[in-house]
Amino acid sequence: MKNLLIQNGSVLLFSEDNSDLTFVRKDLLVSDGKIQKIEDSISEKPEDCFVLDASGMAVLPGLINTHTHLPMSIFRETFEGCNLYDWLHDKIWPLEANLTDEHVYYATMLSYLEQIRTGTTCTNDHYFFSEAIRKATEDSKMRSVLTRVLMDSDGKEAGKKREEEFRSFYESRNPENSLITYTVSPHSLYTCSPTCLEKAGELAEEYHLPVHVHFLESQKEIQDIQDLHHTQTAAEVLKKYFSKSKLILAHCVHLNSKEIEILKTLDCGIAHNPVSNLRLGCGIADTTLYQKEGLLLGLGTDGQGSGSNLDLWESMRMACLIQGGIHTEEEKRLSAKDVLRMATIDGAKVLGLEDSIGSIEIGKQADLICIDLAQNFAHIKSTPNHNSISDLVYNKNGYDVDTTIVNGEILMLHREIRFIDAEKIIHEVKRFLF
Ligand SMILES: [Zn+2]
Known part of the structure; x- marks a missing residue:
């Protein structure tokens, strides 16, 4: 070089x-x-x-995007007029059922082009078709954290197949390629049964990998998590299955004081996605409070389907501005310095990469x-x-x-x-x- x-x-x-x-x-x-x-x-x-x-x-x-779905560039602007659940069930999941490796490869390359153009140099992905994404990552020379998402809400057999796909994807990695690292990624606590989460916890421990999961993005998932895992507090589920692993929690829009207290006992970082949260009507994460409580915050865009684009500058500005919607005193709100740190060194910490990137x-x-x-x-x-x-x-x-x-x-x-x-x-x- x-x-x-x-x-x-x-x-x-x-x-x-x-x-x-x-x-x-x-x-x-x-x-x-x-x-x-x-x-x-x-x-x-x-x-x-x-x-x-x-x-x-x-x-x-370089800016660090702590949560996205790289191939979702091809779903840009499919959301208008939906809510999160209808959008996923009626639009995204049926479209995803027809994707091919070729779609995913070019869609991922498009996302990398967008990121190179807008100054993002490291991405934490959360998707499937992982081989095609890895090929695009190698071809683009970008730095990324990859995975094969796990879930079993459509049946135990399908869940088992995803685990096997993750295992073979991870084990076929090129250990020489330091630009690509990996996570174990259950989709969410409402799409993963206790068995699926237990397996994810075991995989994370076996391979010493962080766990990357959607967590308390919408109000509706709170009830679903209570029904599926028989607990009042979603963070207890994290503690039960992932207390020995590093956690990357995408969203955390709806953390109550109990959740915050539990998260403080875990090795976790939050991937805050303000544009996607607003676009999907999920609400405003109180990052001012989370920071005051000592929780680690990074910044993400989510996929273009909900976040529209991968421009982290837009996310930085939005992360600052929306705090003015829930906190009136300027000096106590998340500041421009705070979000610049979130997009760089703190994002690196969220991904566990702070020794090599972020500053x-x-x-x-x-x-x-x-x-x-x-x-x-x-x-x-x-x-x-x-x-x-x-x-x-x-x-x-x-x-x-x-x-x-x-x-x-x-x-x-x-x-x-x-x-x-x-x-x-x-x-x-x-x-x-x-
Ligand atoms: Zn997401």
Whole structure:
């Protein structure tokens, strides 16, 4: 792999405890996919080194999407006029019954194109057709956490088959490929019987993998979980089956104080998906309270079927804004700094990847993005700019990303995609529109 020198950028650095974020003018040297030097000025460069001039740009850790369903790009804008249950039962699940590996491969590639374009460098996926997704992940050179979703609400045999598919998918992994890691992923507590959850817990322990599950997304699932698992408190179900594993909980919109107290005793992180939650009418997760209680928060988009797009800038802004709908005092609400952390270092912690990604530090993998900071007519929303962190969260969007780097490899340079034939992917996806 080539060496990479990024010069003259305004680099986002975290304080030691990650509580503070500052922009500092620095040069970065990347070799073997890792950040090797962060210095005021690096004049000596190794042989075979690509120099990227980041003048006028912010250099950030790549954004981390802690919950999505990569192939759901092809279900974009199928939701209008539905509620969550009707949408899943009447639209999504029948469409999914007709998917093929080819659909899923190109749909996943489309999602990776969208993420590279908008500055996301790591994705936590939750889907099936896992081989096709893994092939797309390898072809796109992206970093992802993959799985084969487990559930058995349609029968024990179907549940057993999914377990076997997960096992063979995981065991056929290439251990040399550090860009792909894995989770065990029961769909939810309302679509998985006690037997299915017990099996998921065993798999997670056997393979030492985190558990990634939808949790308390909608009000309606609370009753379903009580009926299926004979308990008043959904978090007790998590504690029963997954107390020995790391948990990635997608949504957590409806946590009561009892749930919060139980979650505090577990090794868990929350994937907060504000756009999808609002679109599906699921409500507003009280992330201000969760943060105050010490729960770990990351950011996600959910699939495009409910989240519309994978632009984490939109999710960052929404995560801040919606707290104003439930908390009136500005200084006590989730801040722009908080959500920038959620989209980077805290997202890495949610996925258990904080030792390798999530911040710009010597020794970490070079997952980086450059954002245009120009103040001119083309960037009139950012002109003038009194606070760089606020500007990033409230005024930028994915199209402001200039360059996207994963593992030291430049996947998009000055808005030009590399390695992937974008026209072909878009053509193929349009060909099999439902
Ligand atoms: Zn989801």
